[in-house]
Amino acid sequence: xxxxxxxxxxxxxxxxxxxxxxxxxxxxxxxxxxxxxxxxxxxxxxxxxxxxxxxxxxxxxxxxxxxxxxxxxxxxxxxxxxxxxxxxxxxxxxxxxxxxxxxxxxxxxxxxxxxxxxxxxxxxxxxxxxxxxxxxxxxxxxxxxxxxxxxxxxxxxxxxxxxxxxxxxxxxxxxxxxxxxxxxxxxxx
Ligand code: ZN
Numbered sequence: 733x734x735x736x737x738x739x740x741x742x743x744x745x746x747x748x749x750x751x752x753x754x755x756x757x758x759x760x761x762x763x764x765x766x767x768x769x770x771x772x773x774x775x776x777x778x779x780x781x782x783x784x785x786x787x788x789x790x791x792x793x794x795x796x797x798x799x800x801x802x803x804x805x806x807x808x809x810x811x812x813x814x815x816x817x818x819x820x821x822x823x824x825x826x827x828x829x830x831x832x833x834x835x836x837x838x839x840x841x842x843x844x845x846x847x848x849x850x851x852x853x854x855x856x857x858x859x860x861x862x863x864x865x866x867x868x869x870x871x872x873x874x875x876x877x878x879x880x881x882x883x884x885x886x887x888x889x890x891x892x893x894x895x896x897x898x899x900x901x902x903x904x905x906x907x908x909x910x911x912x913x914x915x916x917x918x919x920x921x
Pocket of ligand 1: 832
């Protein structure tokens, strides 16, 4: 089952999400499968639970759509429950990021290249791992979502005013998008 993706402007995207307790989520694998299905249908590489209307600390990453552009990453597919970024290191680097909740907007964002993260997987087993480069960046982007932050919050003051009109149109649903979305200010939904 696919979820509609929550568009920019919905307050759930700016809320700090709550940790998951195993006893409250006996069917978590079904939720995770549905998140992967939603992500793949939208042709993204990462999706956080707030983006499907659930304010919980869970996100999924899947690079299978990057088979053409980044073949070395195409097998990377992972679930992160209650993740904690323990450390970020290295010199910040810039990359053009986009977000399924903010379609059509791509902006350069600076982030540190290496992270150490602890998280639970879909079997509630704990992991501590290091990631770098693009995978680290996608994890940092998704982690920001469960902290109620969006990549556009990281832009400089010069860049921000120029995208305000586009952001408003996204909230209103005045955009063309190839996947199902829920627009907070739309008159239609
Ligand atoms: Zn995003």
